Amino acid sequence: MMRTLAAALLAICIAGPAMADADASIKYRKNAMKAVGSQMGSIVAILKGEVDNKDALATHAALMGAATKMAITKPAFMPNTDGQGSEKTTAIGAIWSDWAKFEEGLMALEKAGQAMADAGANASFDQVKALGAACKSCHKAFRVKK
Numbered sequence: 001m002m003r004t005l006a007a008a009l010l011a012i013c014i015a016g017p018a019m020a021d022a023d024a025s026i027k028y029r030k031n032a033m034k035a036v037g038s039q040m041g042s043i044v045a046i047l048k049g050e051v052d053n054k055d056a057l058a059t060h061a062a063l064m065g066a067a068t069k070m071a072i073t074k075p076a077f078m079p080n081t082d083g084q085g086s087e088k089t090t091a092i093g094a095i096w097s098d099w100a101k102f103e104e105g106l107m108a109l110e111k112a113g114q115a116m117a118d119a120g121a122n123a124s125f126d127q128v129k130a131l132g133a134a135c136k137s138c139h140k141a142f143r144v145k146k
């Protein structure tokens, strides 16, 4: 009886922090993605003329360049949280079982983000399309199908 209790307590001690870590990792990477999505939304709104913020385009382009850097995205996605934590996630296990392919997707994202940053005030739908292609191919392969 005591041994069972001790084993159960030990299991809670081990599982507790591990689960908290998984949730923190999931939240962190979702925030990293939201930063990318947020700049995409802002840039498209400006290019479509839905908002009169043309002067901010170069700054949004620079933020997109920063948000897509592998210095952020790679460590954000590296922790394998498959089947762990209670935080909602659409990431699938293939990210970690096929990490090389996933990392190629992150490289493509960084490249397209850099092209946006380089275009700056002259950013156009050309850069948006290139970025969009990078988002789409990775989301298709590595997120829960809608």
Ligand code: HEC
Residues within 6 Å of the ligand: 026, 029, 030, 031, 033, 034, 036, 037, 040, 088, 089, 090, 091, 092, 095, 102, 103, 104, 105, 106, 109, 131, 132, 134, 135, 136, 138, 139, 142, 143
């Ligand atoms: C290399 C793969 C990859 C690329 C490239 C990528 N994403 Fe993602 N993205 C993911 C994965 C995986 C998730 C799911 C994360 C989760 O739910 O834990 C995600 C989730 C998101 C989310 C939802 C975040 C949330 O709060 O749940 C947004 C928004 C998003 N991505 C935007 C983008 C945009 C915009 C681009 C392109 C400019 C992009 N992503 C490129 C892999 C990628």
